[in-house]
Amino acid sequence: MAQKIKLSTIAESLGVSTATVSLALRDSPLVAAATREKIKEQSRALGYIYNRRAASLRTSRSGIIGVVVHDIQNPFYAEILKAIESELDRSSHTFILSNHYDSVEKQRNFVETLLQLGGDGVIMSPAIGTPREDLELAENNGMPAILVARSVENLDLPTYRGDDSYGISLATNHLIGLGHRTIAMVGGTDQTSTGRDRYQGYVNALKKANIPVDPALRIAGPRSKQGGFEAAVHFLSLPQKPTAAVCWNDLVAIGFMNGIARAGLMPGRDISVTGYDDLEEAAIATPGLTTVWNGQSEVGRLAARALLDKLSGSHEPDGIHLIKPEMRIRQSTAPLHRS
Amino acid sequence: MAQKIKLSTIAESLGVSTATVSLALRDSPLVAAATREKIKEQSRALGYIYNRRAASLRTSRSGIIGVVVHDIQNPFYAEILKAIESELDRSSHTFILSNHYDSVEKQRNFVETLLQLGGDGVIMSPAIGTPREDLELAENNGMPAILVARSVENLDLPTYRGDDSYGISLATNHLIGLGHRTIAMVGGTDQTSTGRDRYQGYVNALKKANIPVDPALRIAGPRSKQGGFEAAVHFLSLPQKPTAAVCWNDLVAIGFMNGIARAGLMPGRDISVTGYDDLEEAAIATPGLTTVWNGQSEVGRLAARALLDKLSGSHEPDGIHLIKPEMRIRQSTAPLHRS
DNA sequence: AGGGGCCTTAAAACCGTTTACTTAAAATTT
DNA sequence: AAATTTTAAGTAAACGGTTTTAAGGCCCCT
Numbered sequence: 001m002a003q004k005i006k007l008s009t010i011a012e013s014l015g016v017s018t019a020t021v022s023l024a025l026r027d028s029p030l031v032a033a034a035t036r037e038k039i040k041e042q043s044r045a046l047g048y049i050y051n052r053r054a055a056s057l058r059t060s061r062s063g064i065i066g067v068v069v070h071d072i073q074n075p076f077y078a079e080i081l082k083a084i085e086s087e088l089d090r091s092s093h094t095f096i097l098s099n100h101y102d103s104v105e106k107q108r109n110f111v112e113t114l115l116q117l118g119g120d121g122v123i124m125s126p127a128i129g130t131p132r133e134d135l136e137l138a139e140n141n142g143m144p145a146i147l148v149a150r151s152v153e154n155l156d157l158p159t160y161r162g163d164d165s166y167g168i169s170l171a172t173n174h175l176i177g178l179g180h181r182t183i184a185m186v187g188g189t190d191q192t193s194t195g196r197d198r199y200q201g202y203v204n205a206l207k208k209a210n211i212p213v214d215p216a217l218r219i220a221g222p223r224s225k226q227g228g229f230e231a232a233v234h235f236l237s238l239p240q241k242p243t244a245a246v247c248w249n250d251l252v253a254i255g256f257m258n259g260i261a262r263a264g265l266m267p268g269r270d271i272s273v274t275g276y277d278d279l280e281e282a283a284i285a286t287p288g289l290t291t292v293w294n295g296q297s298e299v300g301r302l303a304a305r306a307l308l309d310k311l312s313g314s315h316e317p318d319g320i321h322l323i324k325p326e327m328r329i330r331q332s333t334a335p336l337h338r339s
Numbered sequence: 340m341a342q343k344i345k346l347s348t349i350a351e352s353l354g355v356s357t358a359t360v361s362l363a364l365r366d367s368p369l370v371a372a373a374t375r376e377k378i379k380e381q382s383r384a385l386g387y388i389y390n391r392r393a394a395s396l397r398t399s400r401s402g403i404i405g406v407v408v409h410d411i412q413n414p415f416y417a418e419i420l421k422a423i424e425s426e427l428d429r430s431s432h433t434f435i436l437s438n439h440y441d442s443v444e445k446q447r448n449f450v451e452t453l454l455q456l457g458g459d460g461v462i463m464s465p466a467i468g469t470p471r472e473d474l475e476l477a478e479n480n481g482m483p484a485i486l487v488a489r490s491v492e493n494l495d496l497p498t499y500r501g502d503d504s505y506g507i508s509l510a511t512n513h514l515i516g517l518g519h520r521t522i523a524m525v526g527g528t529d530q531t532s533t534g535r536d537r538y539q540g541y542v543n544a545l546k547k548a549n550i551p552v553d554p555a556l557r558i559a560g561p562r563s564k565q566g567g568f569e570a571a572v573h574f575l576s577l578p579q580k581p582t583a584a585v586c587w588n589d590l591v592a593i594g595f596m597n598g599i600a601r602a603g604l605m606p607g608r609d610i611s612v613t614g615y616d617d618l619e620e621a622a623i624a625t626p627g628l629t630t631v632w633n634g635q636s637e638v639g640r641l642a643a644r645a646l647l648d649k650l651s652g653s654h655e656p657d658g659i660h661l662i663k664p665e666m667r668i669r670q671s672t673a674p675l676h677r678s
Numbered sequence: 679a680g681g682g683g684c685c686t687t688a689a690a691a692c693c694g695t696t697t698a699c700t701t702a703a704a705a706t707t708t
Numbered sequence: 709a710a711a712t713t714t715t716a717a718g719t720a721a722a723c724g725g726t727t728t729t730a731a732g733g734c735c736c737c738t
Contacts, residue, residue, distance in 0.1 A: 019720095078412040116388060357725080702717080703717095706714080
């Protein structure tokens with residue numbers, strides 16, 4: 001690195017102006033084809049590196065899009081991210097990822113950093129307890145925001161997520177249809193819209209089947225494999241002896257099945273288990289996990305599209321867009337048999 | 340957003356110069372304490388947002404650090420990332436993540452984008468087949484690079500990774516010690532240094548125990564749960580009837596155990612299985628997975644530290660730093676018993 | 679009273695691109 | 709051949725900070 005190569009370096013070496021070089025490199029028809037080629041050639045030869053911060057300072061567009069979710073390692077979000085990525089890739093946007101681990105502060109820091117970098121837009125799955133000011137911060141500074149997977153009350157931002165209430169009722173109905181009557185709900189929290197919706201879907205399905213709702217059958221909290229694993233102990237000690245469990249998501253369900261298996265019972269035969277999300281892993285779990293597809297790929301794709309549309313000026317309607325979940329039946333659920 | 344608030348906005352509103360504001364906001368002792376406070380107060384009141392690209396244009400430091408690995412969704416890399424993140428967090432650096440999915444092109448694009456953004460440094464786990472020019476590209480443009488998890492031949496970049504050959508021999512020896520003689524190696528590829536090292540470790544351990552090495556016992560390829568799951572079929576059809584499997588990593592091992600279980604056999608009793616990495620998941624798998632801790636957290640921490648040190652001027656020695664793996668024995672391995 | 683030193687703030691150059699405006703040359707029209 | 713249009717390239721002013729250098733005001737000293 002003898003010295004930084006910049007537009008003017010190329011310009012001088014060729015005896016033209018920097019304006020010409022700038023235009024040529026961006027394929028402007030304002031510069032003659034021959035000159036354009038010569039410039040591009042020279043740029044390559046010198047190993048020129050485009051300085052985005054300078055450009056962005058001038059144009060006030062950075063090509064950066066931020067994405068912040070609870071935990072990118074969580075396969076559910078990972079699948080959303082993958083969809084976002086592939087949608088964004090073809091539009092030459094760079095994206096910056098971050099976890100907030102449900103820390104409002106971490107999330108705010110991220111949004112602020114993004115603003116400092118001149119981010120063009122942000123896609124977020126808001127942390128639990130996000131105050132509206134934090135979300136408005138982005139919008140107020142000219143950085144459009146799109147929400148995924150979770151919504152925030154009283155805030156009119158475009159939101160894409162699965163229809164949780166409907167989805168979980170699919171799973172619950174499936175178990176009821178198999179003859180189960182004592183059905184536990186394992187995992188989840190009331191602190192997110194998702195949590196409330198899912199619990200509501202479970203309650204609704206039971207009520208519709210005239211099954212009394214017993215709050216003791218709700219094991220709230222777990223949202224990870226580890227959590228599901230630990231919940232199994234609690235589950236097996238319940239006096240009501242449930243025969244089935246509707247789990248918060250696939251991770252909880254898989255951990256839960258492992259916990260059940262550790263206790264010498266066989267999930268799918270002794271206890272029926274449903275998951276939620278239909279992660280890739282659900283199909284290869286033992287037994288194969290009956291679950292509900294939550295539309296991750298659609299959520300990601302649509303959210304990215306919506307943001308790109310907004311950036312290019314078209315005004316998408318705000319509000320919540322629900323993706324319809326679908327049932328995926330495998331071996332972890334079976335008809336109730338008396339023991 | 341009536342109008343963008345910038346340094347000059349604050350300056351004018353207070354009747355001072357932009358220079359004073361700039362210095363005050365960065366706690367320079369050059370500006371009187373009283374003025375400093377007044378300026379900070381006003382900055383907060385107006386909702387000023389620091390423009391990093393402008394600053395970075397002048398200072399040529401961006402505070403951005405890039406990290407590119409094979410797949411951030413892979414828990415092995417996720418654990419490394421977590422360690423990097425926590426190390427970087429306390430130094431007010433923003434980091435940008437990317438997967439390369441072992442595509443050299445995707446990786447090169449990332450490095451180039453990072454250069455355009457003025458990245459201060461990059462931590463990478465190089466894609467299979469990365470040519471040295473691609474790695475030198477970063478260094479040549481003043482962006483120091485640190486390697487993790489994989490090394491590249493004939494290139495003197497600081498590298499942090501586990502001692503694969505030693506680690507896999509730990510696992511192999513453990514199985515040999517339990518009486519196993521026909522031991523398969525499931526997964527991995529010869530195209531990475533890691534792959535070659537692990538296979539070598541396996542071969543060495545067998546040789547030392549005077550067990551003939553049978554190439555047919557190597558099921559090369561799988562590196563994911565799905566891959567491990569599918570490899571189980573192949574494994575069970577081997578004419579040599581192996582009684583144990585040394586798996587490429589925990590993911591392969593878990594998938595493999597699921598595959599074995601699907602066939603009606605019980606991993607840990609009928610077939611002994613070892614993993615590699617000691618992911619969080621290994622402990623809660625059924626049965627608990629015997630595996631080798633690969634030092635992910637150390638790798639991440641040390642790599643981040645090394646980069647930060649380099650950025651602050653101190654000259655760390657280049658070359659490969661090996662982290663010593665450790666055995667973690669659980670229930671997926673058991674003494675050989677004749678059936 | 680004049681000058682040296684210190685503290686605080688101001689002025690101005692600079693970072694690398696983009697872009698509106700201008701100019702020069704070439705091509706076309708009359 | 710002069711006038712006009714088209715095309716190609718150059719000029720210079722932003723963009724929003726940082727940083728070096730200089731200047732103004734005040735106190736203290738001899």
